[in-house]
Amino acid sequence: MCVKINSKDNQQIKKLKKLQLKKYRDEYGRFCVENFKIINDAVAADIGFEEVYFTESFVNKNQAAVDKLLANAGTAQTFIIADDLNKSFSELTTPSGVCAVYAKQEGVLNFKKPAVYLNGINDPGNVGAILRTALAFNFENVILDETCADVYNAKTINAAKDAIFKLNIVNDCGGELLKRMKEEKIKLIGAATRGGGSLKRPKKNFCVVFGSESHGFTPDVEKMVDEFVTIKTSGQVESLNVAAAAAIILQCLGEIK
Numbered sequence: 377m378c379v380k381i382n383s384k385d386n387q388q389i390k391k392l393k394k395l396q397l398k399k400y401r402d403e404y405g406r407f408c409v410e411n412f413k414i415i416n417d418a419v420a421a422d423i424g425f426e427e428v429y430f431t432e433s434f435v436n437k438n439q440a441a442v443d444k445l446l447a448n449a450g451t452a453q454t455f456i457i458a459d460d461l462n463k464s465f466s467e468l469t470t471p472s473g474v475c476a477v478y479a480k481q482e483g484v485l486n487f488k489k490p491a492v493y494l495n496g497i498n499d500p501g502n503v504g505a506i507l508r509t510a511l512a513f514n515f516e517n518v519i520l521d522e523t524c525a526d527v528y529n530a531k532t533i534n535a536a537k538d539a540i541f542k543l544n545i546v547n548d549c550g551g552e553l554l555k556r557m558k559e560e561k562i563k564l565i566g567a568a569t570r571g572g573g574s575l576k577r578p579k580k581n582f583c584v585v586f587g588s589e590s591h592g593f594t595p596d597v598e599k600m601v602d603e604f605v606t607i608k609t610s611g612q613v614e615s616l617n618v619a620a621a622a623a624i625i626l627q628c629l630g631e632i633k
Contacts, residue, residue: 434473504535513630
């Protein structure tokens with residue numbers, strides 16, 4: 377059953393507006409996805425949403441696709457909203473006409489599998505691209521420290537695509553998980569712009585650490601790294617974009633059978 381909403385003062389619309397902000401995403405444990413393909417791919421992977429909102433014009437243009445999505449999504453609440461309401465809460469410059477609400481999943485680090493650790497990467501597009509790359513090369517554990525961009529930012533999600541749902545994403549604070557990995561004898565490999573060794577997958581379990589493109593690692597993180605690796609380049613550029621570097625390094629160190 378679909379519920380129609382026409383007023384910006386509706387409580388559901390007010391909630392969606394709040395979910396634009398990280399503090400409310402954290403408080404409510406919820407986040408929004410405003411990309412129909414990502415929502416559809418998540419449903420195909422048996423990852424359901426709690427609520428979904430469509431504008432009237434989106435439904436009129438995509439009736440068959442909407443019907444199929446809702447048939448596969450189960451019993452989630454469905455709302456049809458006036459087109460102008462979408463602009464009032466959307467994080468996108470051009471609202472998409474669709475918004476699904478999901479419960480945040482708090483990951484727990486699996487110390488038996490390789491991991492990726494992000495330190496101070498505050499551009500949401502880069503964070504999202506690295507998440508997608510990690511999934512592509514079988515790095516299921518991705519850890520973000522407290523100085524990274526929010527995983528549930530709209531720009532992060534649009535770059536990560538459905539990797540946002542398929543990875544074990546864990547938040548770290550004060551480097552506590554790095555310390556735990558050191559205790560567990562997990563090798564910490566830092567991606568350095570220069571002076572590091574060649575790319576070779578270690579025989580024992582490991583974690584690849586990426587720092588900020590402009591500032592590198594924070595001092596406390598840098599001290600914990602066991603080994604640095606560097607991508608060989610022509611030398612005609614100062615450094616690679618961190619997402620591009622991550623793609624090369626994770627492809628080399630990943631295990632694709």
